[in-house]
Amino acid sequence: MSVDLQTVKRVAHLARIAVSEEDAERMTGELNAILGFVEQLNEVDVSGVEPMTSVTPMDMKKRSDVVTDGGKAADIVANAPATEENFFLVPKVVE
Amino acid sequence: MSDLTHLTISQARAKLRGKEITATEITEAYLSAIDRANPALNAYVAVTGDKARDMAKASDARLVKGEGGALEGIPLGIKDLFGTEGVHTQACSHVLDGFKPRYESTVTSNLWADGAVMLGKLNMDEFAMGSSNETSYYGPVINPWRRSRLDTVVMPTTHQGDGGFVSAGGTRTARSLDNAQLVPGGSSGGSATAVSAFLCAGATATDTGGSIRQPAAFTGTVGIKPTYGRCSRWGIVAFASSLDQAGPIARDVRDAAILLKSMASVDPKDTTSVDRPVPDYEAAIGKPIKGMKVGIPREYRVDGMPEEIEALWQKGIAWLKDAGAEIVDISLPHTKYALPAYYIVAPAEASSNLARYDGVRYGLRVPGKDIVDMYEKTRAAGFGREVKRRIMIGTYVLSAGYYDAYYLQAQKVRNLIKRDFETVFAAGVDVILTPATPSAAFGVADEDMAADPVKMYLNDIFTVTVNMAGLPGIAVPAGLDAKGLPLGLQLIGRPFDEETLFQTAAVIEQAAGTFQPEKWW
Numbered sequence: 001m002s003v004d005l006q007t008v009k010r011v012a013h014l015a016r017i018a019v020s021e022e023d024a025e026r027m028t029g030e031l032n033a034i035l036g037f038v039e040q041l042n043e044v045d046v047s048g049v050e051p052m053t054s055v056t057p058m059d060m061k062k063r064s065d066v067v068t069d070g071g072k073a074a075d076i077v078a079n080a081p082a083t084e085e086n087f088f089l090v091p092k093v094v095e
Numbered sequence: 096m097s098d099l100t101h102l103t104i105s106q107a108r109a110k111l112r113g114k115e116i117t118a119t120e121i122t123e124a125y126l127s128a129i130d131r132a133n134p135a136l137n138a139y140v141a142v143t144g145d146k147a148r149d150m151a152k153a154s155d156a157r158l159v160k161g162e163g164g165a166l167e168g169i170p171l172g173i174k175d176l177f178g179t180e181g182v183h184t185q186a187c188s189h190v191l192d193g194f195k196p197r198y199e200s201t202v203t204s205n206l207w208a209d210g211a212v213m214l215g216k217l218n219m220d221e222f223a224m225g226s227s228n229e230t231s232y233y234g235p236v237i238n239p240w241r242r243s244r245l246d247t248v249v250m251p252t253t254h255q256g257d258g259g260f261v262s263a264g265g266t267r268t269a270r271s272l273d274n275a276q277l278v279p280g281g282s283s284g285g286s287a288t289a290v291s292a293f294l295c296a297g298a299t300a301t302d303t304g305g306s307i308r309q310p311a312a313f314t315g316t317v318g319i320k321p322t323y324g325r326c327s328r329w330g331i332v333a334f335a336s337s338l339d340q341a342g343p344i345a346r347d348v349r350d351a352a353i354l355l356k357s358m359a360s361v362d363p364k365d366t367t368s369v370d371r372p373v374p375d376y377e378a379a380i381g382k383p384i385k386g387m388k389v390g391i392p393r394e395y396r397v398d399g400m401p402e403e404i405e406a407l408w409q410k411g412i413a414w415l416k417d418a419g420a421e422i423v424d425i426s427l428p429h430t431k432y433a434l435p436a437y438y439i440v441a442p443a444e445a446s447s448n449l450a451r452y453d454g455v456r457y458g459l460r461v462p463g464k465d466i467v468d469m470y471e472k473t474r475a476a477g478f479g480r481e482v483k484r485r486i487m488i489g490t491y492v493l494s495a496g497y498y499d500a501y502y503l504q505a506q507k508v509r510n511l512i513k514r515d516f517e518t519v520f521a522a523g524v525d526v527i528l529t530p531a532t533p534s535a536a537f538g539v540a541d542e543d544m545a546a547d548p549v550k551m552y553l554n555d556i557f558t559v560t561v562n563m564a565g566l567p568g569i570a571v572p573a574g575l576d577a578k579g580l581p582l583g584l585q586l587i588g589r590p591f592d593e594e595t596l597f598q599t600a601a602v603i604e605q606a607a608g609t610f611q612p613e614k615w616w
Contacts, residue, residue, distance in 0.1 A: 007491075011487055013471075014490050015490040016450075016453070016467070016470040016471050017471060017474045017475050017483055017487070018472050018474070027483075031487060033547060033548060033549055034488055034549060035488075035491075037435055037438065037549045038435040038439055040431075042504070044507075044508050046507040046508065046511070049507045049510055049511060050510060051503050051509075052507070052510045053506075055338075055513070055563075055565030056323050056565045056590060061366045061370075072197070076197075077456075078197055079193070079194050079195065079196070079197075080455065081454060082460070088456060090466055091462075091466045091469055093466050
């Protein structure tokens with residue numbers, strides 16, 4: 001499988017990365033090189049093989065449903081580019 | 096004072112405990128070494144001198160009282176991927192500009208609890224994506240190793256040589272260093288260079304496809320990626336969560352064992368960290384390997400592999416045989432599919448993990464006409480080329496209609512890769528010996544690799560299988576090539592059997608010796 005310029009632009013938008021015409025053209029070639037490389041996986045017979053869900057056999061850890069952390073609003077917004085009264089500021093989303 | 100930087104961790108530990116030296120002295124020695132070397136090597140992206148001095152002072156107070164921890168007063172460098180409270184933490188990306196976390200990663204917390212001193216944050220490939228440390232927003236790291244060449248020098252007949260190879264009226268040969276700059280490998284290139292060039296006693300690193308072992312091999316240092324789940328991933332910037340593991344890079348096998356013991360822990364904040372005691376890895380060093388079964392996988396003999404790598408591998412086999420190990424040929428039939436499967440699984444997980452960099456909660460923000468425009472501009476400006484490439488691949492393989500063909504297929508192949516290893520371990524193989532990399536360190540701005548991303552990816556061909564199967568792997572220096580560059584061997588072990596890796600790596604180290612670059616910086 002290979003991608004064309006339109007697909008690259010669509011994927012860039014899905015990934016929320018702005019691309020220029022020139023970027024998209026360069027990426028088309030690079031992505032196709034990588035997709036060409038991974039194509040060889042199709043020759044592997046995977047019939048009856050489950051997809052991996054956990055690399056080491058381990059039971060899912062469970063913990064008690066209690067509050068163990070919190071009250072850190074100031075810490076959480078400390079690195080944000082724009083905040084007001086412990087809220088993140090973003091451009092207007094709803095008219 | 097500069098000789099203090101040449102002490103191994105175990106040597107420094109003895110001298111600190113014996114009060115022959117102080118933590119302040121050794122810390123100052125490293126800080127001045129960094130000061131002199133960093134403009135040439137670019138290993139550190141942030142030096143935390145004041146913090147280091149404060150920590151050293153506190154260590155000295157504890158040492159005087161005889162209360163020192165396992166790493167008391169040992170100065171370490173920390174890869175920029177680890178969250179360090181109040182200190183530069185950017186995964187060497189522009190998108191995390193100015194980020195100083197309000198928390199400390201579990202691995203670094205463990206090191207400080209044992210008394211280690213932080214010298215600063217180490218350069219790396221952006222978000223740990225790269226095999227040459229050239230994708231860093233802070234520029235490439237330079238390998239302290241350089242190629243050397245043999246020159247023929249004509250000797251005047253009347254002169255006596257300066258201890259060189261003199262023949263009356265003839266010529267002599269001399270090794271001289273080539274000026275070409277080489278990469279230290281990646282993504283933990285800053286860690287490898289800093290350890291190799293004596294700019295820290297040891298360093299933290301992380302490994303998703305080979306990012307500890309390949310740079311260790313390129314710089315003549317020891318690097319171990321432990322079993323998935325051995326070190327907590329909490330507070331480490333995530334790349335591919337099912338593959339990422341932290342581990343140390345050190346100057347010898349013993350130092351790597353000492354560091355891993357402190358880094359590893361079970362952590363309630365990481366549900367994939369494994370609840371089993373951390374053994375005393377150092378105790379495994381020096382144990383005989385007589386009767387140990389060492390597997391040699393035939394699939395690791397790849398086309399176009401330089402003869403020197405094959406010769407090194409044979410040397411490694413001979414050393415282990417001489418030490419009493421039993422050598423067995425094994426087959427890991429799905430080896431060649433590990434790298435292509437990796438380049439689906441890792442980008443898929445990365446595209447999801449890196450979705451959080453949106454210009455809202457931390458780091459860079461580039462204004463836009465609406466919120467989506469702001470996201471797109473921020474991410475376009477904040478991520479470098481390689482990171483964008485991987486996010487794009489990941490987004491594509493996870494997008495509707497392609498998920499089964501790519502991601503599901505790759506996760507099935509991954510199970511087959513893991514099964515290959517399980518089969519040989521079940522047949523009694525204790526440890527597997529392979530080359531660590533398909534070549535020695537290459538040049539900065541290598542044109543072939545810049546033109547084709549897949550060429551760069553092939554660097555990880557021997558290391559990536561280990562991540563795909565969640566196993567422990569160690570790279571240990573085993574010799575120099577004809578140009579005087581270090582080459583490494585890799586040992587792969589059973590899950591949570593890091594002790595066998597240290598035990599066997601120590602045998603290779605004893606036979607091969609340790610390697611130091613000639614100082615030019």
